[in-house]
Amino acid sequence: ETGVTQTPRHLVMGMTNKKSLKCEQHLGHNAMYWYKQSAKKPLELMFVYSLEERVENNSVPSRFSPECPNSSHLFLHLHTLQPEDSALYLCASSIAGAPYNEQFFGPGTRLTVL
Amino acid sequence: TQLLEQSPQFLSIQEGENLTVYCNSSSVFSSLQWYRQEPGEGPVLLVTVVTGGEVKKLKRLTFQFGDARKDSSLHITAAQPGDTGLYLCAGAHGSARQLTFGSGTQLTVLP
Numbered sequence: 001e002t003g004v005t006q007t008p009r010h011l012v013m014g015m016t017n018k019k020s021l022k023c024e025q026h027l028g029h030n031a032m033y034w035y036k037q038s039a040k041k042p043l044e045l046m047f048v049y050s051l052e053e054r055v056e057n058n059s060v061p062s063r064f065s066p067e068c069p070n071s072s073h074l075f076l077h078l079h080t081l082q083p084e085d086s087a088l089y090l091c092a093s094s095i096a097g098a099p100y101n102e103q104f105f106g107p108g109t110r111l112t113v114l
Numbered sequence: 115t116q117l118l119e120q121s122p123q124f125l126s127i128q129e130g131e132n133l134t135v136y137c138n139s140s141s142v143f144s145s146l147q148w149y150r151q152e153p154g155e156g157p158v159l160l161v162t163v164v165t166g167g168e169v170k171k172l173k174r175l176t177f178q179f180g181d182a183r184k185d186s187s188l189h190i191t192a193a194q195p196g197d198t199g200l201y202l203c204a205g206a207h208g209s210a211r212q213l214t215f216g217s218g219t220q221l222t223v224l225p
Contacts, residue, residue, distance in 0.1 A: 042118070042218075090157075100164065100206060102147060107155050
């Protein structure tokens with residue numbers, strides 16, 4: 001138990017569906033992240049929320065939309081996804097400005113797009 | 115783009131053997147972290163190294179940061195099936211909010 005929870009753990013959706021992934025951290029951190037993990041590829045940082053500032057990877061398609069209502073909760077809204085978006089989506093949290101940016105990950109949501 | 119290359123990509127060994135995995139880059143990092151990810155779970159932080167030449171030990175795991183802070187290695191002594199997992203290295207630059215991850219070494223330790 002890392003103190004970061006993600007729901008759902010598994011999600012199968014069609015290309016026309018809209019769904020949301022949820023992440024919650026119980027560590028008192030103030031930075032949260034979404035990563036995409038595909039087989040044989042490095043973790044791809046999608047979005048960062050740190051001290052209420054959002055940083056995004058410009059290569060992430062607009063069909064992925066993050067929301068961070070407070071420092072403990074993070075959402076990833078999905079719509080009109082493509083099969084190549086199938087992957088493990090990981091949420092992480094850390095202490096903003098900490099010396100080494102050590103991150104604590106949730107268990108991930110395994111997403112399959114049909 | 116600051117890339118981290120990990121080798122080998124896959125490693126399968128018998129219980130009791132020793133092994134070393136590597137994390138290399140052409141970039142200098144201010145710190146480097148190692149994570150282990152087990153099936154169905156997210157990565158878990160094992161260690162952070164920050165000083166060139168630094169060696170840290172965690173039970174049977176020995177982590178080393180290269181003198182030039184461009185590379186790192188993880189040595190496991192007398193591997194056990196519980197060591198099975200994906201080992202990821204991640205580097206940070208200065209006070210950057212982002213980590214650069216390698217693609218990992220998938221280790222399987224057979225009983």
